[in-house]
Amino acid sequence: MDIRKFVRPNIRSLKAYHAEEIPCKVKVDANESPYSAISNQQSAISLEKTLQALNRYPDPEAKVFRRLIAKDLHVKPENILHGNGSDELIYYVITTFGGPVLYPVPAFSMYGIISQALNEKKIGIPLDDNFDLDMGKMLGAMKQHRPKLIFLSSPNNPTGNCFSTGKILEIIKRASSVRHQSLVVVDEAYQPFSGKNEFLPMMDKFNNLVVMRTLSKIGLAGLRLGFLIAGEEIINEVNKVRLPFNVNALSQAVAIMALKNKNPVRANIASVISQREALRTALDNIDGITPYPSDANFILFSVAGADRIYGRLLRKGVLVRNMSGVIRDCLRVTVGTPEENKIFLKALKDILRH
Numbered sequence: 001m002d003i004r005k006f007v008r009p010n011i012r013s014l015k016a017y018h019a020e021e022i023p024c025k026v027k028v029d030a031n032e033s034p035y036s037a038i039s040n041q042q043s044a045i046s047l048e049k050t051l052q053a054l055n056r057y058p059d060p061e062a063k064v065f066r067r068l069i070a071k072d073l074h075v076k077p078e079n080i081l082h083g084n085g086s087d088e089l090i091y092y093v094i095t096t097f098g099g100p101v102l103y104p105v106p107a108f109s110m111y112g113i114i115s116q117a118l119n120e121k122k123i124g125i126p127l128d129d130n131f132d133l134d135m136g137k138m139l140g141a142m143k144q145h146r147p148k149l150i151f152l153s154s155p156n157n158p159t160g161n162c163f164s165t166g167k168i169l170e171i172i173k174r175a176s177s178v179r180h181q182s183l184v185v186v187d188e189a190y191q192p193f194s195g196k197n198e199f200l201p202m203m204d205k206f207n208n209l210v211v212m213r214t215l216s217k218i219g220l221a222g223l224r225l226g227f228l229i230a231g232e233e234i235i236n237e238v239n240k241v242r243l244p245f246n247v248n249a250l251s252q253a254v255a256i257m258a259l260k261n262k263n264p265v266r267a268n269i270a271s272v273i274s275q276r277e278a279l280r281t282a283l284d285n286i287d288g289i290t291p292y293p294s295d296a297n298f299i300l301f302s303v304a305g306a307d308r309i310y311g312r313l314l315r316k317g318v319l320v321r322n323m324s325g326v327i328r329d330c331l332r333v334t335v336g337t338p339e340e341n342k343i344f345l346k347a348l349k350d351i352l353r354h
């Protein structure tokens with residue numbers, strides 16, 4: 001039989017997420033932390049018990065993890081839902097509430113991919129010239145399409161900036177009105193690097209607000225652990241579609257370890273923020289490079305002939321993310337260690353000189 005024709009049409013036209021492993025010396029393409037959030041001695045001792053208990057299923061409710069997160073954020077464990085990365089939570093939220101799904105573009109690609117996989121209508125609304133929300137277009141689209149879900153990632157990937165607080169707030173307010181009725185998911189994957197915490201405190205006031213965070217960008221991408229923070233009503237509904245054992249025992253154990261001793265994570269974040277500023281200044285001083293302001297752990301920059309520059313950087317062993325398909329002549333570089341940043345900058349300068 002013809003399997004391609006057998007597949008649902010929305011899946012047939014979907015492309016599998018491109019996660020090719022490109023060999024390189026300096027990997028600054030995926031917004032990972034250059035440092036691990038766990039020390040060696042710490043891990044060897046604490047993991048022994050978990051390894052001995054791997055014959056058992058993990059805690060389906062991730063109780064300890066959720067309790068520790070809740071305590072940090074001054075909410076109740078009932079306000080937290082754990083996911084196998086925030087990717088999985090995006091899947092669950094769209095599964096629970098359905099579309100249309102509205103989001104500004106360029107944005108994190110998973111909002112669109114998951115909407116299509118679940119056969120929900122998706123609407124991407126272009127950002128303004130400052131990569132901020134275009135309120136005329138956003139409010140117009142809310143009126144026209146009546147989205148059930150609005151995703152706003154702030155700081156935004158791949159542009160790096162936070163959207164204006166007032167604009168996000170305006171969207172949450174409009175979305176909570178009887179006429180509109182949308183849930184707003186503020187995706188704060190990069191929140192630790194912006195230091196801003198403006199939307200969690202608004203949870204009490206707006207029951208249509210969901211905040212999403214992750215351990216991925218602060219040194220634990222390999223764990224696959226994200227979490228939603230929302231009112232209990234929302235958490236209870238989304239929890240119905242969660243697979244029972246979605247976060248495995250090793251990930252829970254390591255996350256708990258990292259949450260009990262936050263020093264490595266805190267040091268990582270501080271180092272990435274200071275390196276980000278140094279990297280931006282250095283990029284700004286290179287003729288032909290325009291870096292954009294960043295509140296995240298990466299920097300978007302424009303350079304003439306970005307496709308070619310991307311290839312030449314790779315040949316020198318430096319892997320960045322080529323964004324030129326999304327934003328003309330733009331590349332995205334993750335903040336690395338001081339050594340990695342130096343190698344990247346030298347390679348870039350060499351390329352531009354010849």
Ligand SMILES: *Cc1c(COP(=O)(O)O)cnc(C)c1O
Nearest residue numbers: 085086087108157189214216226
């Ligand atoms: C990286 C990223 C995520 C995905 O996080 P995981 O927890 O690793 O699934 C979510 N949203 C944005 C905007 C991201 O850049």
